[in-house]
Ligand code: HEM
């Protein structure tokens with residue numbers, strides 16, 4: 001008893017997580033912790049205590065270790081915010097929140113849609129959308145909000161086309177999805193946003209099920225290959241579709257805006273991409289943007305399902321871990337001068353902006369292709385693009401699940 | 413030296429294909445890994461290692477002629 005009481009008092013002195021991040025980088029505290037306490041106990045809003053992990057190697061190993069569960073209903077699971085807890089407590093989980101073998105089964109129903117090869121076949125469709133959006137910007141008013149005019153519509157249109165959701169419904173989704181990932185919103189509104197999206201998906205499945213073979217899209221194939229033969233429950237399909245829709249547009253949109261911002265801040269890099277004719281140069285630049293910004297900042301939260309002795313650190317069953325991919329991506333053991341944005345950077349080990357382990361991003365070939373097309377074309381078409389407000393006036397999302405810009409007024 | 417894969421671990425993340433398209437592909441039907449060149453010579457070792465380093469699920473590795481894991 002005495003020990004337990006002491007423990008609780010000690011726990012109250014633990015630092016409160018999450019720490020405040022900066023506009024262009026993760027919480028500065030990570031830098032010191034990575035050196036002095038690579039496994040650091042921290043306290044969450046609800047008093048739950050979890051291990052904050054900040055080194056690249058440890059983050060990768062823990063994310064790849066299936067003794068840790070991604071299921072928020074598992075006892076001890078570390079919920080970063082109250083809203084997350086409310087949402088995951090009420091909603092049917094998608095496969096991003098499930099463990100093998102359930103996770104494996106649901107994810108594998110979609111892997112063929114996101115292979116390297118399959119995604120490359122979408123290049124001309126994506127190029128067309130990018131060209132059209134650039135034309136619209138060039139012929140429209142200045143200044144313009146880059147997020148609204150370009151960064152958000154691109155991935156939204158692409159994922160909707162792939163899934164087979166009518167273009168006319170994009171506003172509906174963007175609005176609901178934005179509400180759901182915010183942290184400063186009434187939990188009831190976030191829950192309702194999820195309900196709305198899922199109702200929509202349910203109706204769409206019913207509609208397309210009338211003649212699914214007519215629909216040459218992910219949903220059409222899902223109905224024919226999985227739902228109709230009885231491999232996939234309709235409710236699981238609904239949830240997977242919502243996941244793809246949300247993960248497919250929020251992320252790339254934020255990455256696009258932050259990427260352009262980095263180029264605006266580093267005119268030499270903008271110039272380099274403007275003059276560039278080589279695909280590899282763009283690829284490296286995109287990888288650096290992904291590493292440097294690591295927009296999904298709080299993913300990878302897991303809980304131990306058994307005692308794990310990790311190189312002498314005893315992680316008890318039911319204890320949460322917070323392997324921070326944005327901390328890992330600034331680990332000087334792997335990335336030279338990690339705080340510097342260097343579009344020609346090469347490292348022996350790849351960044352973990354798409355996570356690691358069985359949940360590593362399913363959509364990464366798509367995200368990479370979209371970003372590749374953007375950073376091939378934009379610096380050539382609008383090289384003079386610049387901020388229309390001082391940097392200090394930009395509105396960043398900060399401690400939201402996905403970092404990014406709320407808006408970014410630009411001109412040229 | 414040989415590349416071996418364990419499709420039961422593969423999550424179809426396509427890292428191997430991105431890093432080493434000459435050595436790996438993904439099955440069109442299920443998105444899982446296909447090793448294109450199993451027996452590799454010295455010139456391909458670095459490529460193969462890059463893929464192994466990038467694979468998130470531990471589904472591919474390099475073994476020596478006795479089947480011992482070397483990377
Ligand atoms: C720059 C853009 C993107 C970034 C940085 C990103 C990052 C991530 C990360 C870090 C995870 C792992 C989450 C975890 O471990 O809990 C993840 C999972 C996922 N992402 Fe992405 N993502 C991006 C774009 C996309 C796109 C375009 C799609 C397309 C549909 C997508 C679909 C998914 C899905 C379905 C998962 C869950 C995978 C699983 O649990 O097996 N993502 N993403």
Ligand code: SF4
Pocket residue numbers: 417421422423424425426427428429438443444445466467468469470471472
């Ligand atoms: S990188 Fe690993 S998980 Fe991804 S397709 Fe290749 S073998 Fe499978």
